[in-house]
Amino acid sequence: MNMLISESVLTNRQCALLTVGQMAEADRRSVAAGVSSFELMANAGAAVAHEIECHWTPRPVLVLCGPGNNGGDGFVTAHVLAEAGWPVRVAMLGSRFSLKDEARQHAQRWVGEVEALSPEVLEGAELIVDALFGAGLSRPLQDQALETLAAASHGTVPIVAIDTPSGVMGDSGESLGAVPAVLTVTFFRKKPGHLLLPGRDLCGEVIVADIGTPKAVLDAIAPQTYENHPALWLANLPRATSDTDKHSRGHALIFGGYPMTGAARMAARGAARAGSGLTTIAVPEIAFPIYATVLDSIMVRPWLTPEDFGHLLNGSRFSAWLIGPGAGVDKETFGHALAMLATGRPTIIDADAITAFQDEPGALDRAIHGPCVLTPHESEFRRVFDPFGDKLTRTRAAARRCGAVVVLKGSDTVIAAPDGRAIINANAPPTLATAGTGDVLSGIILGLLAQGMSAFDSAAAGVWLHGAAAAEFGPGLLAEDLPDLLPAVFRRLYS
Ligand SMILES: NC(=O)C1=CN([C@@H]2O[C@H](COP(=O)(O)OP(=O)(O)OC[C@H]3O[C@@H](n4cnc5c(N)ncnc54)[C@H](O)[C@@H]3O)[C@@H](O)[C@H]2O)[C@@H](O)CC1
Ligand SMILES: Nc1ncnc2c1ncn2[C@@H]1O[C@H](COP(=O)(O)OP(=O)(O)O)[C@@H](O)[C@H]1O
Ligand SMILES: [K+]
Missing domain, CATH: 3.40.1190.20 (Ribokinase)
Known part of the structure; x- marks a missing residue:
């Protein structure tokens, strides 16, 4: 395939990069425009599941969910893959009852067991979904999150990251304990951390999924940062x-x-x-x-x-x-x-x-x-x-x-x-x-x-x-x- 030609059909709007703050604003503006947070999360998780189905044949999947909305996306992914007949397990940092709003609603649709996050849960997994934290991480990974991801990275099982590999800072690409993913699925637009090192190397292949964010949202946000492209x-x-x-x-x-x-x-x-x-x-x-x-x-x-x-x-x-x-x-x-x-x-x-x-x-x-x-x-x-x-x-x-x-x-x-x-x-x-x-x-x-x-x-x-x-x-x-x-x-x- 001729990469230069296929790439040049992109528009400059598609090259825009959003900071973590701008992405949160995009979500707020989407909700104001009538796309609910529940729907955005449903679309996000479904997009991750879709990419997994495009990249791998069915195999035992372990979804690692965190305490915020990234974890909510993980529950949706688990649900969609299980509905498609994949063997899915979920492990979570904290309790699913501490999840809020749409993440809580989506977690409630998961009828299977939720195991406590620890390196032991990795046993038997042939694909790992990292839904612990998204691009707006506020502090370094520690304890079970750090240990479980580190153990996952020592094996040969591929890791799919939702939004960013947990521990990668979306605005800077700095790592606070992240491990490499082979595939990262992010939403609406990339963040600078998907391109700046070490973030770029930790992300593996990056897919940007449409989750229903209205296009007009970008004009209101007026991004100032772009990925270089013709x-x-x-x-x-x-x-x-x-x-x-x-x-x-x-x-x-x-x-x-x-x-x-x-x-x-x-x-x-x-x-x-x-x-x-x-x-x-x-x-x-x-x-x-x-x-x-x-x-x-x-x-x-x-x-x-x-x-x-x-x-x-x-x-x-x-x-x-x-x-x-x-x-x-x-x-x-x-x-x-x-x-x-x-x-x-x-x-x-x-x-x-x-x-x-x-x-x-x-x-x-x-x-x-x-x-x-x-x-x-x-x-x-x-x-x-x-x-x-x-x-x-x-x-x-x-x-x-x-x-x-x-x-x-x-x-x-x-x-x-x-x-x-x-x-x-x-x-x-x-x-x-x-x-x-x-x-x-x-x-x-x-x-x-x-x-x-x-x-x-x-x-x-x-x-x-x-x-x-x-x-x-x-x-x-x-x-x-x-x-x-x-x-x-x-x-x-x-x-
Ligand atoms: N409506 C929305 O806002 C949407 C959000 N989406 C998902 O939501 C994610 C962002 O959600 P959140 O803002 O909830 O962020 P996270 O899911 O990353 O969770 C942040 C939570 O984790 C805690 N935390 C941060 N660092 C920690 C650490 N090192 N150890 C333990 N706890 C830590 C924070 O105090 C906060 O409670 C995105 O990455 C994306 O996956 C998608 O569902 C699309 C729609
Ligand atoms: N690991 C790398 N990957 C991609 N590009 C690189 C790498 N290392 C250097 N470059 C690029 O190569 C060029 C090196 O420029 P510079 O450091 O000024 O070298 P010199 O003074 O020998 O010309 C720059 O354009 C830089 O961005
Ligand atoms: K993640």
Whole structure:
């Protein structure tokens, strides 16, 4: 199956992620719109049972129910599977008589025994349903819940989680004692914790089930967080048309360092493959022969003194610039980055150019006044931004503070805009953990920025294209392979 094509039929509304608070609001608004809590829970449990029936043949199932509504969903699942003829047992943390409202009503429909939760109940189960706690867990798992899940994870019996694996925090993906599920069924929309690590790895396959929540609820909630997907930016992706010439596709300029010359070259190839009409690397004169002998369509422009480089920036030829890959952490890099930012033209500050601000992070904030993207990995981020809080919160706070789009890289890259919007990326394979892939990423984003795409869209599209290119290649990936994989990714996106 062609994943890119089938994925792109999603709409951006379907990519929205809801916080735990927003999901509770969605439930309240659904009830106000006439869909009862009882019905929502019935639909939730039935959706879990349906997914189980799609994934497995009938076998002894053990449903572990908790004291809240997640447990209520578990009782519905148990009931539906039993009605379908599956052998089902239920074990519960606490008493079913302490359940409230719709959870209590649904539990009352379970006529079978309810065993007390303990590791012993796992005996004989060939499928385990984790309905202990949902995305809004308030404290770490302990006692019977912790011990029973831990014992379950030591065996080979598959675990299906309702909403989230119990112990995964829906807003942050942090784990307070969760164990890995093979399948997680959540409702209406994913939560950030389904995509942020370690949550994403603990969830296994994630299915989002419709439980009857009216679509209008999403407009009222106005989510600010999304899962990265072409539906968010494909319409704004620059495309050449019959009246396009190379100049109208933008001119990207990259600061080329010395002696680390490979990084800027890879970034340049990323920018050119992303569609930049012209791509130039500006290099200190001593490095000119090295760059010039290995580049063809990418131009190399030598400069003699830092002042010469400054003059280059004052011309109107360039539509976006990048500094950082192989630039060196020194006063010159600091100065060149400030000079780029002073123009107000689209600028990417990456790698060494981020670290160059470590003694004076405030200078970065003061200098940013045009479209700007910062692309730190975790260590670079910590050198200039506040390290506290989960990845989504930290990235948002950094973007708000400095006024740039911040791309905090990793397996769960977060892209945040100063206005509070944020996107979490989940398509990047671990083969990207190899030297130089970050340089290609900043180059791809540069190529899009140079063509006039907005900073936020360029960053989101760049991160996704980078992940898709790596996935296209598979094992054995080198950073320099990435630019040449982009044409195949574009072809599929546009087909
Ligand atoms: N109408 C709704 O609100 C719907 C809710 N749904 C389900 O409801 C779930 C959310 O329900 P709740 O808000 O009741 O949350 P939970 O089912 O996660 O239960 C929270 C309860 O557990 C207690 N608790 C939290 N951490 C604990 C710990 N470590 N040890 C022991 N007790 C702990 C809390 O004090 C609270 O009483 C969702 O995950 C989803 O499965 C679905 O039924 C769809 C509709
Ligand atoms: N385990 C991983 N899974 C997915 N993507 C990863 C993983 N590790 C790194 N990446 C991605 O690879 C790139 C590495 O960039 P960076 O750390 O700047 O490396 P370099 O400086 O060598 O270019 C980033 O885009 C990052 O998100
Ligand atoms: K759960």
